[in-house]
Amino acid sequence: MASETRPSASRRERPxxxxxxxxxxxxxxxxxxxTEGLERTTMRxxxxxLDTGAASLYVYVRNTAELHAAMLDELLGTVDLSPSRGRGxxxxxxxxxxxxxxxxxxxxxxxxxxxxxxxxxxPCYLALVEALLSLLSEGAVPAxxxxxxxxxxxxxxxxxxxxHGTREQASTAQEEEEVLAVALRDVSSEDYPHIAxxxxxxxxxxxxxxxxxxxxxxINGVLHTPRPDKGQSRRVAEQARGH
Amino acid sequence: MASETRPSASRRERPxxxxxxxxxxxxxxxxxxxTEGLERTTMRxxxxxLDTGAASLYVYVRNTAELHAAMLDELLGTVDLSPSRGRGxxxxxxxxxxxxxxxxxxxxxxxxxxxxxxxxxxPCYLALVEALLSLLSEGAVPAxxxxxxxxxxxxxxxxxxxxHGTREQASTAQEEEEVLAVALRDVSSEDYPHIAxxxxxxxxxxxxxxxxxxxxxxINGVLHTPRPDKGQSRRVAEQARGH
DNA sequence: ACCTGAACACCGTTCAAGT
DNA sequence: ACCTGAACACCGTTCAAGT
Numbered sequence: 001m002a003s004e005t006r007p008s009a010s011r012r013e014r015p016x017x018x019x020x021x022x023x024x025x026x027x028x029x030x031x032x033x034x035t036e037g038l039e040r041t042t043m044r045x046x047x048x049x050l051d052t053g054a055a056s057l058y059v060y061v062r063n064t065a066e067l068h069a070a071m072l073d074e075l076l077g078t079v080d081l082s083p084s085r086g087r088g089x090x091x092x093x094x095x096x097x098x099x100x101x102x103x104x105x106x107x108x109x110x111x112x113x114x115x116x117x118x119x120x121x122x123p124c125y126l127a128l129v130e131a132l133l134s135l136l137s138e139g140a141v142p143a144x145x146x147x148x149x150x151x152x153x154x155x156x157x158x159x160x161x162x163x164h165g166t167r168e169q170a171s172t173a174q175e176e177e178e179v180l181a182v183a184l185r186d187v188s189s190e191d192y193p194h195i196a197x198x199x200x201x202x203x204x205x206x207x208x209x210x211x212x213x214x215x216x217x218x219i220n221g222v223l224h225t226p227r228p229d230k231g232q233s234r235r236v237a238e239q240a241r242g243h
Numbered sequence: 244m245a246s247e248t249r250p251s252a253s254r255r256e257r258p259x260x261x262x263x264x265x266x267x268x269x270x271x272x273x274x275x276x277x278t279e280g281l282e283r284t285t286m287r288x289x290x291x292x293l294d295t296g297a298a299s300l301y302v303y304v305r306n307t308a309e310l311h312a313a314m315l316d317e318l319l320g321t322v323d324l325s326p327s328r329g330r331g332x333x334x335x336x337x338x339x340x341x342x343x344x345x346x347x348x349x350x351x352x353x354x355x356x357x358x359x360x361x362x363x364x365x366p367c368y369l370a371l372v373e374a375l376l377s378l379l380s381e382g383a384v385p386a387x388x389x390x391x392x393x394x395x396x397x398x399x400x401x402x403x404x405x406x407h408g409t410r411e412q413a414s415t416a417q418e419e420e421e422v423l424a425v426a427l428r429d430v431s432s433e434d435y436p437h438i439a440x441x442x443x444x445x446x447x448x449x450x451x452x453x454x455x456x457x458x459x460x461x462i463n464g465v466l467h468t469p470r471p472d473k474g475q476s477r478r479v480a481e482q483a484r485g486h
Numbered sequence: 487a488c489c490t491g492a493a494c495a496c497c498g499t500t501c502a503a504g505t
Numbered sequence: 506a507c508c509t510g511a512a513c514a515c516c517g518t519t520c521a522a523g524t
Contacts, residue, residue: 020488055490056490063518109360118419126435180362183364184369202390210394213471217461217468219464220463221467224464225460296510302507
């Protein structure tokens with residue numbers, strides 16, 4: 001049955017076994033994650049996809065954590081940073097970039113989780129930070145607050161993606177959310193008066209609204225909160241720079 | 244050699260194999276995590292500690308995720324909620340509770356990570372939420388903002404614990420932080436002008452100061468940011484309550 | 487230098503069989 | 506009802522041996 005289009009006995013349509021490269025490994029890993037999820041993107045499974053043994057991967061990648069970091073930076077390359085060049089509406093630009101960032105991670109919550117632990121430092125991550133800083137400076141946010149604020153914004157967006165997000169894991173998550181909803185509804189108004197009074201509003205609203213509100217809270221907070229330790233911190237920073 | 248104090252041949256000083264209970268399993272798991280870390284607190288290892296087979300645990304616990312959730316609630320029982328009863332300084336009380344929460348999770352970053360995914364709903368978690376809500380209401384924070392603000396505060400504290408935190412994993416984390424520090428220092432000031440200008444300040448300051456500043460940002464932000472969707476959200480909440 | 491097979495030391499979860 | 510051993514289907518990582 002159309003056997004002349006099948007060039008070899010190997011799986012899929014890969015015609016010949018391509019030479020291993022770090023980049024090829026990482027790209028295959030991202031593709032595998034897209035189709036089967038991070039859970040199934042194991043060294044062994046990935047090696048199988050590349051028609052080799054798991055041990056071969058260790059020539060190019062130190063361990064699983066490093067692989068995940070490289071995959072994350074690859075993924076961050078798809079974040080839309082173009083709003084950082086639109087003059088005028090810095091606040092909206094920030095929201096757009098963070099929304100794009102969230103959307104990218106939303107499809108891979110487990111990778112978002114690993115981003116919380118292993119701080120990325122690849123080129124795409126740096127470009128993202130640069131874009132956020134440029135918009136904050138356009139908004140006249142003092143540089144010292146912007147330095148720490150970027151972290152807060154990215155932490156917020158990353159956590160959001162790690163918490164919610166799609167994939168099969170969502171079924172379990174939704175189940176747990178229902179357990180929590182029931183627990184909140186059945187709460188004794190004697191033991192937990194405030195919870196009982198607020199009730200369902202603790203969980204209400206679509207994620208989009210909560211994200212938008214949380215983003216505004218952060219921006220407004222940064223605008224209203226000077227860094228208290230300016231003198232000391234500047235000294236520390238200058239020491240780190242070698243002054 | 245003092246063989247009369249050794250009551251049986253079983254491991255440790257457990258004199259007789261105690262009956263399995265859910266509570267006993269969870270407590271043993273927490274103890275095991277304290278001594279060997281969450282990574283080694285596996286079903287098999289835990290069963291070994293309880294002198295039984297891994298399969299027996301599945302009578303009391305549905306799976307590993309549920310075990311982790313139960314362990315987390317057990318741990319949350321040690322968070323100091325007493326500042327919620329000190330009238331007057333609500334803001335400081337909030338900071339104290341969140342600091343205690345962070346400290347508890349700090350010793351177990353991997354559990355903090357799982358708290359980001361599997362929303363807890365145990366009694367100790369509810370008590371924590373209640374304490375935070377009571378202080379926010381003392382501070383005259385509008386109830387609708389408090390409802391969403393609690394989430395933001397807990398998310399912030401949990402993420403902080405998941406990111407930093409002690410244990411052996413810290414060595415890898417510190418290494419990655421150094422990689423990032425080098426990347427930031429060597430950044431091209433043409434490609435990344437803002438990063439180059441701010442430089443080391445992006446990573447400067449002790450975690451304590453960043454936490455305190457982040458907390459202030461959140462509180463100030465909540466105080467300055469009304470929820471935009473009041474009407475619709477209240478309607479949804481009332482529907483959920485059955486009005 | 488790169489690649490491999492085999493091994494080491496583990497996992498979570500299920501299930502038939504026992505008590 | 507509770508507990509068990511054994512099995513199933515996997516893991517990450519290392520290492521001696523090959524090319």
